[in-house]
Amino acid sequence: MSYSLGPNQYGKAEVRLVTVSRSSSVHSLRDLTVSTSLRGSLAATHLTGDNSDVVATDTQKNTVYAFAKDGGVDEIEDFALRLGRHFVTSFEQISGARILIDEHSWDRISDHAFSGGSREVRTTAVTVSGSDHWVVSGLRDLVVLKTTGSEFHGYPKDKYTTLPETSDRILATAVTARWRYQGTVSYTESFAAIRSLLVSTFAAKHSLSLQQTLYAMGSAVLEARPEVAEIRLSMPNKHHFVVDLSPFGLENNNEVFYAADRPYGLIEGSVVRDDAEDAGLAWYSLPEF
Amino acid sequence: MSYSLGPNQYGKAEVRLVTVSRSSSVHSLRDLTVSTSLRGSLAATHLTGDNSDVVATDTQKNTVYAFAKDGGVDEIEDFALRLGRHFVTSFEQISGARILIDEHSWDRISDHAFSGGSREVRTTAVTVSGSDHWVVSGLRDLVVLKTTGSEFHGYPKDKYTTLPETSDRILATAVTARWRYQGTVSYTESFAAIRSLLVSTFAAKHSLSLQQTLYAMGSAVLEARPEVAEIRLSMPNKHHFVVDLSPFGLENNNEVFYAADRPYGLIEGSVVRDDAEDAGLAWYSLPEF
Amino acid sequence: MSYSLGPNQYGKAEVRLVTVSRSSSVHSLRDLTVSTSLRGSLAATHLTGDNSDVVATDTQKNTVYAFAKDGGVDEIEDFALRLGRHFVTSFEQISGARILIDEHSWDRISDHAFSGGSREVRTTAVTVSGSDHWVVSGLRDLVVLKTTGSEFHGYPKDKYTTLPETSDRILATAVTARWRYQGTVSYTESFAAIRSLLVSTFAAKHSLSLQQTLYAMGSAVLEARPEVAEIRLSMPNKHHFVVDLSPFGLENNNEVFYAADRPYGLIEGSVVRDDAEDAGLAWYSLPEF
Amino acid sequence: MSYSLGPNQYGKAEVRLVTVSRSSSVHSLRDLTVSTSLRGSLAATHLTGDNSDVVATDTQKNTVYAFAKDGGVDEIEDFALRLGRHFVTSFEQISGARILIDEHSWDRISDHAFSGGSREVRTTAVTVSGSDHWVVSGLRDLVVLKTTGSEFHGYPKDKYTTLPETSDRILATAVTARWRYQGTVSYTESFAAIRSLLVSTFAAKHSLSLQQTLYAMGSAVLEARPEVAEIRLSMPNKHHFVVDLSPFGLENNNEVFYAADRPYGLIEGSVVRDDAEDAGLAWYSLPEF
Structure with a gap:
């Protein structure tokens, strides 16, 4: 005891x-x-x-x-x-x-x-x-939304599945990103470039899942910025539901949405450079249980 | 009873x-x-x-x-x-x-x-x-800050007064503004013009008190925009205190500040057009006690 | 101008x-x-x-x-x-x-x-x-919920009405109450008594609408507490929706609910003593537009 | 790359x-x-x-x-x-x-x-x-405060130290606790017992530092509850500053305080049973950077 x-x-x-x-x-x-x-x-x-x-x-x-x-x-x-x-x-x-x-x-x-x-x-x-140190920089609450260019289908259907498939939906999220730097870095210049890559990739990438978008965003950063050893992204799927206007004799062709607060999807993932300098951290912080 | x-x-x-x-x-x-x-x-x-x-x-x-x-x-x-x-x-x-x-x-x-x-x-x-209606438009959480051009002195000193006078302080606030329209209005164009007047007057007006700034902001709107009958402004004084660095042998010439959460000053006031169309409202909302 | x-x-x-x-x-x-x-x-x-x-x-x-x-x-x-x-x-x-x-x-x-x-x-x-004064006391964020004893039906149906009538629903709210005192008052004792009346009336009153519950709560206070001249209540209807479990072959007899954040109903009303001392206020606060 | x-x-x-x-x-x-x-x-x-x-x-x-x-x-x-x-x-x-x-x-x-x-x-x-599982239960936002029985002194003084030592201060915190269970547990009974130990130890333990209080709270749980393998506590030090009333000719013997919002101390620590079943987790969650 x-x-x-x-x-x-x-x-x-x-x-x-x-x-x-x-x-x-x-x-x-x-x-x-x-x-x-x-x-x-x-x-x-x-x-x-x-x-x-x-x-x-x-x-x-x-x-x-x-x-x-x-x-x-x-x-x-x-x-x-x-x-x-x-x-x-x-x-x-x-x-x-x-x-x-x-x-x-x-x-x-x-x-x-x-x-x-x-x-x-x-x-x-x-x-x-x-005498060691690690620098993990990032951003949070970068809110972005696409009005089209986002699909979601092909997922498994079990007895609890009621979600209809869609080939056109609003995709909205509030990005939290953290990336570990390696080597010598000009931090402010690097931050601006990484932020820009995250935003432009979100906008340009046709999305079949928020996971695919996340991976594309992370990959774009690793592709272009050798000073980033790994990047971790946490992206809530902020649901915008098409309002059913048929009881009122109105069609709703993805024009009128209800933006829901909770629950939300939460997609978290990372992209890691294969030859990254080892993080080798004895500790970063108190690890979460 | x-x-x-x-x-x-x-x-x-x-x-x-x-x-x-x-x-x-x-x-x-x-x-x-x-x-x-x-x-x-x-x-x-x-x-x-x-x-x-x-x-x-x-x-x-x-x-x-x-x-x-x-x-x-x-x-x-x-x-x-x-x-x-x-x-x-x-x-x-x-x-x-x-x-x-x-x-x-x-x-x-x-x-x-x-x-x-x-x-x-x-x-x-x-x-x-x-068959009547009133339109009161506005904005809230317009956060603005001046690093200089703000003084505060000449206030009465009683036994509870300890505040030192200052001829140079940070002035920061989060503006809530509401204005009542009269006549025919192009709302979006009017909103943009009013918002711009509020921001530019805050920036340009040398301030001897937040009240003076508030009145200048409201006056600028009434001066330029005949479609506004009256404007009401609520402006918290978000205090930024100069940190005393003298214990560490450092001078602080208005360079390092502590931004306080609470308490904050709260300045509320209105500017009213003398010949405004009468509001004549039997009610606006449930009046506050 | x-x-x-x-x-x-x-x-x-x-x-x-x-x-x-x-x-x-x-x-x-x-x-x-x-x-x-x-x-x-x-x-x-x-x-x-x-x-x-x-x-x-x-x-x-x-x-x-x-x-x-x-x-x-x-x-x-x-x-x-x-x-x-x-x-x-x-x-x-x-x-x-x-x-x-x-x-x-x-x-x-x-x-x-x-x-x-x-x-x-x-x-x-x-x-x-x-030399005058007014005392308006109250409470806010008094969260209360009934699992039954609440109905809602008999409302008008127009082309935009889809809500099904119910004879048994969850009723939940977060009470904000403000009451104006008159005469000599023992404030803490009075507060405790009024709060107790609000809670017990919410619990005991069979509800056909949240308006009816609100009025019953206010009336119970005016009935029992002569020191209260008027009372004003603001009560959001915090919706708890019965989850449709029929796709999963399950019946849901008011057992499983989704507690929604927004939107919510908002019911505001007052009960006023007929022979109340006149408030006679030139101002309480800056009146809301 | x-x-x-x-x-x-x-x-x-x-x-x-x-x-x-x-x-x-x-x-x-x-x-x-x-x-x-x-x-x-x-x-x-x-x-x-x-x-x-x-x-x-x-x-x-x-x-x-x-x-x-x-x-x-x-x-x-x-x-x-x-x-x-x-x-x-x-x-x-x-x-x-x-x-x-x-x-x-x-x-x-x-x-x-x-x-x-x-x-x-x-x-x-x-x-x-x-086929494995781990159960980590806990609580958060358990707000507790002591009006006395808390001291803080004996800390090192460097050129940046201005804090006066105190042998009597308010100690206030909002406890977040997470504990890992082992063996067979009656969860609700165990939760109530652990919560009670946390509260009573906070109240009873004379405190020379919030760290000492934290460790005493965790130890009390491990001492009494063999089903707890380890406990992790995060306790903000919610500062209550004695207001200087001397400018007004008043003494303040720890009677009137200003409760500050930010910054706050943040004390985080854990108490671990020496013979605990190995957590052996390949992952708990995405580890924080």
């Missing part, structure tokens, strides 16, 4: 950081949500409440703000890596750090005014373990 | 309606959330459960979908008016209808693919009462 | 206030969200940015916290009234104040530990205008 | 299922959100859009509703296992299934009326892989 402390980590979540670069009369704006988590030799605080090894989460937050001034925020991946390395190298008991950054976008109105509000978020998760 | 039924209304809320126009190979897409509510001689259902006067909310929903096919959705204001008039003219017991429509925007990717995701919503609230 | 400033107010929204009473070893906990808004002679800040009459929203927030210590929070209605009167009497230019308080409930685990998490919120809105 | 399909799964997410047992005049109510996901030989749909192996997510949804009638919902773990085994045994190409169920609780008002609304959710995640 003995037991012991298993995997653990701790940190400060969702530090809201907005920076303004005022070096010219044309200001630039960055809007980030930063989360830090640390792991290492942390048994004492769990077992006895001895906090002599616990870098306070408040200190982690202060470090985020101080580093934003002292060094600045340029590529979010580099900022995350700088934070992660700081914690791992400054504290002997800290062997690993994981820094998550969400970047919220703004559009410029004028030299010093901006409009915002898109739900789409650029993300990065940088893991530092000893 | 006697009492009686007071103001009441009922309807179907948040009918999700997506329409696709397929008349050419370049599809167009509309994405609406429609709510209907009716009032009239509805005492019986309240007092005895006699539903012979209750147009079922399910019927209201069906009507929304049928009208979207039969007649189509062009200007949301006209679509709302058509729905409202239908209920008021088709059912003797229904004396009034209020139709709310939110329109969610999408950007075109290709002939039949779109990307979406902005939080900003175009709105209308059309009230039909007998 | 002239125009002028119309109705306006401003304040601090969603001040999160938690208080602990430590006067005995059995602690008590209060968890409030407080919003304040002021109106009065506020043209200058709108027109010229002269803030000499603007009680800063930060000052309003400080006042909330200071009053929570200095005088304490007992009845939320009295706390709101104390705050509102302070602003109106302390500042000549402020003629009116409206204080909204949400109270979040916690259950006691031990002398100084609590568990929380219910969505139901107790509310009050206290309006002070000069 | 070659690449291939990596880990993938698909299914229907958030099927809302409400069941009523009407076998006696005292009805019982179950309120579940069910998500299913399948994996197996699914390369064809990804690579070519050949769906002959794709059990449609609509079919998965229908199966959930049909099984709810045909066999009923008793223990959510058994219901999930029955669903998972069905998919794996009925379809040769499906080698694994993961069924997630959230159970939302309701309190009884009368024989057939209920009130709801707590945010706390009981959860299970049942994984079926071939």
Whole structure:
């Protein structure tokens, strides 16, 4: 009946950081949500409440703000890596750090005014373990929809199958994508190129299943971007049902739809480069059960 | 100790309606959330459960979908008016209808693919009462931010005042605007012009208070758009606090900010045309207590 | 083409206030969200940015916290009234104040530990205008459901009606209730009694329509509680649809349901005491368009 | 530059299922959100859009509703296992299934009326892989707070540390717990016992850090419940800051707090039985990057 402390980590979540670069009369704006988590030799605080090894989460937050001034925020991946390395190298008991950054976008109105509000978020998760590190960047809530060019048929029919086959449906999703970088990367340029490939492939690929669309999107990225070792996509199938207007004497040729909230399909998959550098991670995060 | 039924209304809320126009190979897409509510001689259902006067909310929903096919959705204001008039003219017991429509925007990717995701919503609230009607359109979640050009000082100091005065702060808000139309209106063209005035005035107006900015935004609309009788604006002051970096030996010249969630200021005000057509509404909606 | 400033107010929204009473070893906990808004002679800040009459929203927030210590929070209605009167009497230019308080409930685990998490919120809105005041208290997100004892039939059938009549359905809603007090009130005792009447009437009343249930709930309150001048109820009809299992050779006798998110019915109504003290409000809040 | 399909799964997410047992005049109510996901030989749909192996997510949804009638919902773990085994045994190409169920609780008002609304959710995640299975149950949004009995001091001070040490603070969190069962389990009885241990240990354990509280909570479960092989806890530190009232001439002896939204601490950890049955999972889910 003995037991012991298993995997653990701790940190400060969702530090809201907005920076303004005022070096010219044309200001630039960055809007980030930063989360830090640390792991290492942390048994004492769990077992006895001895906090002599616990870098306070408040200190982690202060470090985020101080580093934003002292060094600045340029590529979010580099900022995350700088934070992660700081914690791992400054504290002997800290062997690993994981820094998550969400970047919220703004559009410029004028030299010093901006409009915002898109739900789409650029993300990065940088893991530092000893002297190694991994950079997994991505995006979420990239909402895309096709009004045609999507079919779904040929699936097995069992006693619980009532779905009619279709050769023309709305296909809509909110893409979450995460990709692992390898080698030297120009992150912002790479992000823009990958995002563009995801969007254009979604639009152009005639779809026989959302799985096929997902794989095409991932493949397009691996095909064109050697700096991506693997990509993982999670794509809800946001159902748009054709409303039955026949009781009202009206035909509905895929013109009027009910957009449903729940349930939704959820398609998750990955495309992996065959000769990718080994991820070799002892841990990325606390693995999900 | 006697009492009686007071103001009441009922309807179907948040009918999700997506329409696709397929008349050419370049599809167009509309994405609406429609709510209907009716009032009239509805005492019986309240007092005895006699539903012979209750147009079922399910019927209201069906009507929304049928009208979207039969007649189509062009200007949301006209679509709302058509729905409202239908209920008021088709059912003797229904004396009034209020139709709310939110329109969610999408950007075109290709002939039949779109990307979406902005939080900003175009709105209308059309009230039909007998043979009269009022059209109140607007927007919400128009997020805007200025990195400079905003001051706040000169306010009274009492024993509870600790706020330091500032001659340079971030000003950020999420605008909710509603304006009442008068006369004949080209709604989509008018909406675009009003939205543009709100954004450009926010950006250009040097701000001594968010109230001043609000009034300038409303005035700009009334100045330029004779079809607007009055405009009402609700603008949260989304605080961005300068982080104190002095403990770390760093100066912070309005470069690093903490974006707070709550509490927030909330500035609400209206600008009214002096010779506006009288609203003369017996009711708009159930008034808030 | 002239125009002028119309109705306006401003304040601090969603001040999160938690208080602990430590006067005995059995602690008590209060968890409030407080919003304040002021109106009065506020043209200058709108027109010229002269803030000499603007009680800063930060000052309003400080006042909330200071009053929570200095005088304490007992009845939320009295706390709101104390705050509102302070602003109106302390500042000549402020003629009116409206204080909204949400109270979040916690259950006691031990002398100084609590568990929380219910969505139901107790509310009050206290309006002070000069030397007058009005107290409108209530609740929201009181979720209730009946598995039987609810019918819906006898409604008119038009060409858009497809809903089948039912003599047995699930009835589920999330009650928002607001009632205006008159006379001298023991608020917490009154709240508990009113909430109990709402719940027990929902459960006991055989329902032929949600309107009938709403009116019965309001009437039960006015019948038993002379301190309530009027009550207003907003009750979404949270649809639970019987799943058609016949394709699978299964009967579904109201046993298996799909709980839909949107759309939902929305039933709003009020019950008013015939000899109620006149509300006589010049304003409650910025009226909704 | 070659690449291939990596880990993938698909299914229907958030099927809302409400069941009523009407076998006696005292009805019982179950309120579940069910998500299913399948994996197996699914390369064809990804690579070519050949769906002959794709059990449609609509079919998965229908199966959930049909099984709810045909066999009923008793223990959510058994219901999930029955669903998972069905998919794996009925379809040769499906080698694994993961069924997630959230159970939302309701309190009884009368024989057939209920009130709801707590945010706390009981959860299970049942994984079926071939003839093996794993049951990981838990809860989330169990909100608990202590007004005293919590200290935090003794942590390292670096140049970014400004947090003052405290020997008395509010400790508040929203517990997410997941535990893996082993052996034969009476799930509902076990759930109640584990939940009770988590709550009572939080309340009783004097806390020198949230990590210590987390470990005590997990240890209490492993100590008392041999059916738990391991437990994983994720506990945000929901900060309650003592408001500085000294500018107003008031002392604040831990009586008046500001409850902050973001950022928050996030403490995650696990307690593992030393002689636990090996989890031996080739996969639980798509591992997080």
